[in-house]
Amino acid sequence: MSQSLTEKDYQNAADALGVSVAAVKAVASVESAGGGFLSDGRVKVQYEPHVMYQRVKLKFGQARADKELKAHPDLLALKAGSYQSLDKEDKDMDRAAQLIDRQCALESASWGAFQIMGYHWKTCGYETVQKFINAQYSAAGQLDTFVRFIKAAPILSRALKAKDWKKFASTYNGPAYAKNAYDTKMANAYKSFGGV
Structure with missing residues (x-):
């Protein structure tokens, strides 16, 4: 069970979404404090x-x-x-x-790392909820689920490409995004990962 992603993994995901690696890393770092697993190996x-x-x-x-x-x-x-x-x-x-x-x-x-709700299993293109869950047991599977989810939601895809963190966070995290400053955190994380 792989719990770490390589730069190539991030690059492949970024290429699939038409965004920068920094944008993908920004979402991952904010959504789950940078990792999709607990210290004992369980999925977050x-x-x-x-x-x-x-x-x-x-x-x-x-x-x-x-x-x-x-x-x-x-x-x-x-x-x-x-x-x-x-x-x-x-x-x-x-x-x-x-x-x-x-x-x-x-x-x-x-x-996982991208905190995607289980009820999105169909949206993400999985045949069953169990197949969605199975994918979460590797970091690569979590990243693939994120790519699938963004591709299935044009509003998220457009916001991520435009680096419109407010629109992305409000859609991805819901109306409480501002209280948790998700948009600001993502914008800051994007810059910290070299995004411009």
Whole structure:
């Protein structure tokens, strides 16, 4: 299992997207503090309880989602928030998979160095959610998923090519991007990697 990327890997991804290596590295460094794995080798995931509620509702209906919310208020939520240590996020996702529904749980986490949500597996061109998950177990697979995701979203592709970090961050990270200064962090990271 490879957990490191070479300059050639970054160059291939940049070429596929029509952007500079610095742009790809900027997104990677900001999205997951520079790496897609925990110190013990597990893939970095951020489990989102409010997304779990939405996925359960979508798959099983409102009544089931409300029942699970009542039974597991630590694993489902009506609104975003509740972020914890990455170790706990991973364990919460596993618990949600065992106690509620595996596919919903896997789809309710953002994965790897580029923190792409599991529910984007179809958008990224994977045949199943499991194939998406399998790809996250190598740094090269995470990078490939990022390339697939950007290619599938013209608004992100255009913003990355234009180095429009505000547009990119607002689309990629959602409305809370400004609170976390993702656009500023990406712009600064881009410069630190030699981007102009």
